Amino acid sequence: MSTDTPNVSSFVPPIRTLMGPGPSDVHPRILSALARPTIGHLDPQFVSMMDEMKSMLQYAFQTKNELTIPVSAPGSAGMETCFVNMVEPGDTVIVCQNGVFGARMKENVERCGATPVMVEDEWGKPVDPNKLAEALKANPQASTVAFVHAETSTGAQSDVAALTKLAHEHDCLVIVDAVTSLGGTPIKVDEWGVDAIYSGSQKCLSCTPGLSPVSFSEAAVERVKSRKTAVQSWFLDLNLVMGYWGEGAKRTYHHTAPVNALYGLHEALVLLQEEGLENAWARHQKNHLILRAGIEAMGLSFIVPEEARLPQLNAVTIPDGVDEAAVRGRLLNEFNLEIGAGLGALAGKVWRIGLMGHASNVKNVMFCLGALDTVLTDMGAPIKSGVAVAAAQAAIGQS
């Protein structure tokens, strides 16, 4: 043997509470579903399960789009699916950036051989429709507008309906990042006229990471089918993927679907259906308000203006003089609690507290506030100590 036999034991993870930017706590019924016996990706029973999955994803996205499926890879691959299929070399794509993920969209546009036109907004603010309108006027050659609905790096929400309407007025199709919004905050693909949208399984759907739900309008499918150039990715080429996920019982093998991961997403969508979309949205909002009461009582604040604030991703300021990484380390080691660091321009400036899917519940809110209060007080941080949990308790009745 050229390399020796390793000596590794089975991995038994600790039990964390996941209140970062995702993955979020996975519902126990989803974990159980993952462990069900594997069947073939062309098994008739699996094909029936795929059809159910499509109908439940249509519900989650609020769309009748036929091409509404999970991409067999994480959200980043869902993003790439949208760009490599919708964009051709030489195209101009207007990308609205107000956080990390707009920059990633720009990367995608460039790797498609297209030209990005950037519309920049301050991190933590929503995309400004006026700036988009100007960019559309200045770039009549643009074919596509891309923006993030719920910026995971800042917790800011942009107005998809308004931005889409503007884009359509200039004959552009839109690509929308809904990784952090799906299931947590209203998305209405058909009502808003969205053309291409992608999300992730590990945020407000409470599922494990690894899958990316996407949906494409008829206009988007038409564009994909009438491309002049081949899609640069074989794996993500929707013309091929449609043969496997398309209508009817006849499915053409494209790639081997991640069978057990799809069991998990199916169960996550059954849970969403049981709760009801509007109830899920209301629960996310309610728990955000309870968290907010505690955070503000402590003397911390939110970086996103209230009207654009996402309930599931709370970007919170760090008290002066506090080593923010040390705080996260103590929360993880002493409380098995994960909260998120700032990303990109906000690294070291905010914590990101996720209240996503199954993790958006009163127990988590109280626990997080109590643990944060304990650690910050112990470290001598300039906060108002010992009041956060009580403030949250008081807010439970009000919200």
Added chain:
Amino acid sequence: MSTDTPNVSSFVPPIRTLMGPGPSDVHPRILSALARPTIGHLDPQFVSMMDEMKSMLQYAFQTKNELTIPVSAPGSAGMETCFVNMVEPGDTVIVCQNGVFGARMKENVERCGATPVMVEDEWGKPVDPNKLAEALKANPQASTVAFVHAETSTGAQSDVAALTKLAHEHDCLVIVDAVTSLGGTPIKVDEWGVDAIYSGSQKCLSCTPGLSPVSFSEAAVERVKSRKTAVQSWFLDLNLVMGYWGEGAKRTYHHTAPVNALYGLHEALVLLQEEGLENAWARHQKNHLILRAGIEAMGLSFIVPEEARLPQLNAVTIPDGVDEAAVRGRLLNEFNLEIGAGLGALAGKVWRIGLMGHASNVKNVMFCLGALDTVLTDMGAPIKSGVAVAAAQAAIGQS
């Protein structure tokens, strides 16, 4: 609501025996591992698990290559990872094709903007090194040679060491498809000098589908780092992926890793380590010989010459006048047994019986032979009935 609430129940799959071309039966310990609590993809304990995973993948591939990791998507994405990173627009790539997956390699080359030079061999035969030698002489501009180690569509094995040696003599690097071979049949990446290799989790590793182990030599990494053009895929760009899977405790977020799927692969590799690679190879060979005794006693035969026959993928002829799809349907419905259909040029001409990973055991062999004998006899097929299982039993002692 623009779309109504669906009315879907939890999906409870049937319990199948998976003896097709993959996914294969998943070991119960792997299913259990999938259901363990999710932790963050940047959690220090997860990072330690990733390091263990790398060392176990190095063992499985028999390599000391630092860049030995699982791609966060199925085998097709592992293939694409190799091509989009190793190939640049304008390159010439020699692709040896002797089945379906060589054609997929050609697609990948073209979508990289490179020129494929095809070396064709009959389906069911190994790649002919003499033909490759001729192609290398005729195409001195070629930079890369790509071929399939274990053709899943035919069950033929090619001589990786010989083909790699030829490629290197002409200053080409090699890309090797080992989707069906890893863990089932000898692979010696360092000894053979392989530059880039990809596999799948759902074949001889007995894991669920959705991950693609890959390994890259120093020469391959050097090529990726010194590319003149950006890798066309952001998601699969190894220059970025290395920041997350690279050396040391500092991991840079690239995409959200499929945490629970990786628990499963980790457990699969612990199982492989416990059995020992050489024992796993020997077990696959032994069970193939037992199956062969039964298949041949029935009067059926293998399409691959014995010296190139893969033990884990048995492409078997179909008796004259038999509706092969009806046979597979009865095996599935009456016995919960999945065997594979022929693919591409072999559609309707062979069955593919997989004996992969955990599914490669005497119980499965006896069950498959008994079920196939029963159904074919009942359908009046021209086979020698009622002897297959006994012949296999006799072979148990001999093999």
